[in-house]
Amino acid sequence: MDWQSLWLSGKLALVTVLILLPLCVFAGRALAYHQFRGKSLIEALIMVPLVLPPTVVGYYLLVSFGSESWLGQWLRDSFGIELVFHFSGLVLASILVNIPFALQPIQRAFEAIPVDVRDAAACCGMSKSKILTRIELPMIWPGLVTALVLTFSHVLGEFGVVLMMGGNISGETKTISIAIYDSVQAFDFDAAGIMSLILLLFAISALALTTSLSRRMGGQHERQR
Amino acid sequence: MMLVRLLVLLILLGGGTLGFARAETVTVAAAANIKFAMEDIARNFEQSSGHKLRVSYGSSGNFASQIRHGAPFELFLSADEQYVNRLQDAGVVQNNGVIYAYGRLALVAAKSSPLKLDNEFEGLRQLLKTGELKRFALANPDLAPYGERARALLQQADLWDAIKDKLVLGENVSQAAQFAISGSAQGGIVALSLAVAPQFRTKANYLPIPEDQHQPLAQRMVLMPRASAAANSFYQYLQGDEARKVFADYGFSLPTKAHGAP
Numbered sequence: 131m132d133w134q135s136l137w138l139s140g141k142l143a144l145v146t147v148l149i150l151l152p153l154c155v156f157a158g159r160a161l162a163y164h165q166f167r168g169k170s171l172i173e174a175l176i177m178v179p180l181v182l183p184p185t186v187v188g189y190y191l192l193v194s195f196g197s198e199s200w201l202g203q204w205l206r207d208s209f210g211i212e213l214v215f216h217f218s219g220l221v222l223a224s225i226l227v228n229i230p231f232a233l234q235p236i237q238r239a240f241e242a243i244p245v246d247v248r249d250a251a252a253c254c255g256m257s258k259s260k261i262l263t264r265i266e267l268p269m270i271w272p273g274l275v276t277a278l279v280l281t282f283s284h285v286l287g288e289f290g291v292v293l294m295m296g297g298n299i300s301g302e303t304k305t306i307s308i309a310i311y312d313s314v315q316a317f318d319f320d321a322a323g324i325m326s327l328i329l330l331l332f333a334i335s336a337l338a339l340t341t342s343l344s345r346r347m348g349g350q351h352e353r354q355r
Numbered sequence: 356m357m358l359v360r361l362l363v364l365l366i367l368l369g370g371g372t373l374g375f376a377r378a379e380t381v382t383v384a385a386a387a388n389i390k391f392a393m394e395d396i397a398r399n400f401e402q403s404s405g406h407k408l409r410v411s412y413g414s415s416g417n418f419a420s421q422i423r424h425g426a427p428f429e430l431f432l433s434a435d436e437q438y439v440n441r442l443q444d445a446g447v448v449q450n451n452g453v454i455y456a457y458g459r460l461a462l463v464a465a466k467s468s469p470l471k472l473d474n475e476f477e478g479l480r481q482l483l484k485t486g487e488l489k490r491f492a493l494a495n496p497d498l499a500p501y502g503e504r505a506r507a508l509l510q511q512a513d514l515w516d517a518i519k520d521k522l523v524l525g526e527n528v529s530q531a532a533q534f535a536i537s538g539s540a541q542g543g544i545v546a547l548s549l550a551v552a553p554q555f556r557t558k559a560n561y562l563p564i565p566e567d568q569h570q571p572l573a574q575r576m577v578l579m580p581r582a583s584a585a586a587n588s589f590y591q592y593l594q595g596d597e598a599r600k601v602f603a604d605y606g607f608s609l610p611t612k613a614h615g616a617p
């Protein structure tokens with residue numbers, strides 16, 4: 131059992147969630163409240179990672195951020211940022227791949243807030259930030275938790291991207307799914323079995339949680355009508 | 356399709372060697388390090404025999420694991436002996452096969468890399484001192500024979516502790532080679548058979564590591580119980596002069612003929 135890899139995957143999932151969720155709150159809010167030209171195009175683009183094979187993401191990250199590319203060289207020479215073979219590269223990959231998983235539930239939750247509630251809040255002279263913290267966030271939290279759980283579990287299972295641009299460095303890029311793969315190759319089915327079971331139990335509980343939450347959100351819908 | 360079949364049949368009849376043997380497809384699992392040599396050998400065999408080969412390349416460990424779980428390969432060419440022996444212990448192969456080639460290692464670096472290649476690893480030592488060596492690629496030493504030998508080599512040269520934290524590990528030696536010359540790493544130790552391939556030489560320099568510096572990489576192949584007659588004839592072909600010449604061209608040393616044959 132490779133605890134270091136499990137911890138690394140957890141850390142990767144946590145960092146991804148912490149960066150992605152705040153971004154998605156603002157993006158989801160903007161998409162939910164405003165109608166503008168090209169909105170459907172943007173929404174379609176956001177969905178691309180859902181249907182894109184992870185190896186494709188890995189390939190593009192390799193060629194765009196590797197030391198051979200001008201972008202990779204510029205990042206390295208100007209800021210000392212190296213992405214290929216580094217944890218930061220995995221974070222970037224995880225963020226890109228998980229945009230739809232995080233944004234969708236949050237956007238739906240914003241869309242479910244009745245317009246008259248927002249109008250009432252604005253009439254009472256509440257500031258924008260106050261509306262967000264006092265009214266919107268409490269109302270969208272099931273969507274937020276769903277986004278969090280989906281993103282978190284999805285990062286834990288990431289394999290293709292990590293295999294392509296990670297380089298299997300213990301404590302840096304050797305995630306739990308890579309550790310499982312390595313154990314199987316080393317004929318160590320006990321270790322692979324334990325790690326797989328942990329991920330399986332996590333996935334089942336995550337799913338149970340999101341299902342019950344989405345039911346709650348559905349319930350809110352019903353009451354509002 | 357029909358035409359191809361007819362042609363193949365004509366060749367077979369013309370050849371007369373196989374009489375009315377039907378063209379069959381042979382499913383082969385081969386270690387990543389023999390990829391380029393194997394492509395040449397497969398082409399020659401397909402032309403001379405009329406059979407088709409379907410070769411998968413990957414890490415020996417992964418294939419061994421899959422074969423143990425009933426993967427439908429007929430012939431397995433491993434990067435070392437250990438995996439074949441393990442499969443024999445598990446009772447899923449015909450026998451313990453034969454050694455078809457001895458692998459060699461090479462020190463490689465992208466043409467843009469500051470790493471100087473030499474047999475005493477002085478260039479590597481220098482680069483470690485100056486801190487210019489950020490990443491160095493190997494196949495995973497715990498899983499891939501080529502990685503394991505590379506680790507032993509670095510330990511012998513007293514470089515292991517200094518370089519340990521700089522390593523990026525390929526899932527198999529082919530990926531390690533890709534890492535080594537990606538420019539994201541300053542070099543690596545990979546299979547010589549990959550470094551000498553034309554697709555490689557355009558991007559990177561290499562230096563063969565003397566054979567006496569590491570334990571030999573005896574590459575063993577073995578047939579599965581399901582192997583067809585065509586698979587058997589390919590197994591024989593791989594031990595013949597034509598195939599041996601290709602292996603030699605790609606930097607492999609060769610066993611004396613029929614070495615380890617049952």
